[in-house]
Amino acid sequence: MRFMLLFSRQGKLRLQKWYTATSERDKKKMVRELMQVVLARKPKMCSFLEWRDLKIVYKRYASLYFCCAVEEQDNELITLEVIHRFVELLDKYFGSVCELDIIFNFEKAYFILDEFLMGGEIQDTSKKSVLKAIEQADLLQEEDESPRSVLEEMGLA
Amino acid sequence: MSPTVRLQEMIRVIRSARTQGEERGVIQKECATIRAQFRQADNGGRSHNLAKLLYVHMLGYPAHFGQMECVRLIASPRYNEKRVGYLGAMMLLDENQDASLLITNSIKNDLSHSSPYVQSLALCTLACMGSSEMCRDLAPEIDRLLRNSSSYIKKKATLCAVHMVRKVPELGELFTPAARSLLAEKNHGVLHGAVILITELCERNTQTLVQFREVVPELVHIMRGLVTSGYSPEHTVAGISDPFLQVATNTDSSKTAGSAVLYETVLTVMDIKSESGLRVLAVNILGRFLLNNDRNIRYISMTSLQKIVITDHNAVQRHRGTIVDCLKDQDASLSLALVSSINIRSMMKELLLFLSTCPPELKSHAASGIFNAAESIALCSAGGDVRDETVPNLIQLITSASQLHCYTVHKLYRALVGDISQ
Numbered sequence: 001m002r003f004m005l006l007f008s009r010q011g012k013l014r015l016q017k018w019y020t021a022t023s024e025r026d027k028k029k030m031v032r033e034l035m036q037v038v039l040a041r042k043p044k045m046c047s048f049l050e051w052r053d054l055k056i057v058y059k060r061y062a063s064l065y066f067c068c069a070v071e072e073q074d075n076e077l078i079t080l081e082v083i084h085r086f087v088e089l090l091d092k093y094f095g096s097v098c099e100l101d102i103i104f105n106f107e108k109a110y111f112i113l114d115e116f117l118m119g120g121e122i123q124d125t126s127k128k129s130v131l132k133a134i135e136q137a138d139l140l141q142e143e144d145e146s147p148r149s150v151l152e153e154m155g156l157a
Numbered sequence: 158m159s160p161t162v163r164l165q166e167m168i169r170v171i172r173s174a175r176t177q178g179e180e181r182g183v184i185q186k187e188c189a190t191i192r193a194q195f196r197q198a199d200n201g202g203r204s205h206n207l208a209k210l211l212y213v214h215m216l217g218y219p220a221h222f223g224q225m226e227c228v229r230l231i232a233s234p235r236y237n238e239k240r241v242g243y244l245g246a247m248m249l250l251d252e253n254q255d256a257s258l259l260i261t262n263s264i265k266n267d268l269s270h271s272s273p274y275v276q277s278l279a280l281c282t283l284a285c286m287g288s289s290e291m292c293r294d295l296a297p298e299i300d301r302l303l304r305n306s307s308s309y310i311k312k313k314a315t316l317c318a319v320h321m322v323r324k325v326p327e328l329g330e331l332f333t334p335a336a337r338s339l340l341a342e343k344n345h346g347v348l349h350g351a352v353i354l355i356t357e358l359c360e361r362n363t364q365t366l367v368q369f370r371e372v373v374p375e376l377v378h379i380m381r382g383l384v385t386s387g388y389s390p391e392h393t394v395a396g397i398s399d400p401f402l403q404v405a406t407n408t409d410s411s412k413t414a415g416s417a418v419l420y421e422t423v424l425t426v427m428d429i430k431s432e433s434g435l436r437v438l439a440v441n442i443l444g445r446f447l448l449n450n451d452r453n454i455r456y457i458s459m460t461s462l463q464k465i466v467i468t469d470h471n472a473v474q475r476h477r478g479t480i481v482d483c484l485k486d487q488d489a490s491l492s493l494a495l496v497s498s499i500n501i502r503s504m505m506k507e508l509l510l511f512l513s514t515c516p517p518e519l520k521s522h523a524a525s526g527i528f529n530a531a532e533s534i535a536l537c538s539a540g541g542d543v544r545d546e547t548v549p550n551l552i553q554l555i556t557s558a559s560q561l562h563c564y565t566v567h568k569l570y571r572a573l574v575g576d577i578s579q
Binding site: 013014015016018019021022023028044045046047048076077080103104106107110111114115118119121122123124125126129133136137140141143144 | 165168169172208211212215216217235236237238240241244247251252253272274277280281284285286288309312313316317319320323345346349350353452453454455456457
């Protein structure tokens, strides 16, 4: 996978993950172009299209478009499954996920994506395993952020 | 107020801006505050300031002044700061930025950290934005992790190795022995990564390919194990055990996951120099796909058939009927392209019928498809007759569609020029 984008029907970017080195300017240009192309597609059209030298696989979930760019030799059908698996992970984590969850907790969405995909490939095919790892990492994060103990507050520790 | 709420509060304020100008104003103010806070000493809110900056960056505003903060946060001993720091590195730093080299040392340390979650952050970042130099520097570390760590880390190290091999192909030699032993792992995640790594290694080095040929029976054994073994709920997608790992033989294609597996099989069969029986089977699978209700499946089957028709003409011929049926589909431009490559002569009548009944926006596509086909046949001896029959019919149809006039004139002119020179 070269990159993954999440954007709303109004063309607002909610998440962008790039797996190849691209300049900021090129990224912006590609995102703008691709959003236009995908948003112009009618509902009955299929989820795959060819754009530049890449294959684009996209799927709309409620108000969000999940869009992946894969290479010529990649399997589009399995990419659709990858998108779906990511949505399931988000759903399990946030509990019935909606666009607002992803907006206000964008960094968590990235953490989940990074636990699921790495370098554009799937890390773990087990949903349970990915979710458990996120849970553990979150716990670790909370430990570090936790309020100071009473003794510390009183300056006694 | 807790720092996370401050981040979400900022997001709320930005979203409530009514105009682009108002939004820009809010963001400029926030960025100024963030910049000032970056310059201060550690005040406990560093990770949240960076998170705010990352949000602003996603909206399209400049955030390069956050790069050094990423470097600082990555070096912090606190996990929450590292987490955001690494995320920032992946979003703001790429191999073209000078600051990216500065994190190499931190990554190296974190790769041997006692906590697997910290190791994982380092591995992920390296696999995402590691430059060739960073990869060369850290390859031995990765190799060590490939041999000796928990499966959680191994699977990540494997994918990191994949990235490294893609960036610096010479590293392939370093990873080959480790890759071989990874196939013995039970963990699906590791196996998946191992297969990808081996594929990359073989693609870049024919000698490695020869080495791994011996491994094929082992791979087949693993696959068979997947298909026949018991139900594994963790890995199942719609009743198909671990489709992501499988390239199986006999699967139920009524669900997308099953089709994905079958499609992969077809691709494999086509790629390797398989015997004709297998290829016919592959084409038949694609033919079956054409009958599938799911539009996506029909699309990939047609694109694949387009490629295959060049080599396996006869096998694809059998599915002509289904392909013509697909013309009735709304997204028919693809099937038209496919149709013109197959033996057109016999299909001319059907095509003309289609041209007269299809919706206007497809008419130009259809006409061009037919012209292309006619032109390609014109090169063979009996082609002239075909053109003579069809041209009057075409002209009749086209005069009734005014948008096509200009296009048609161009095409006819070209055709005439070609005719004269014959």
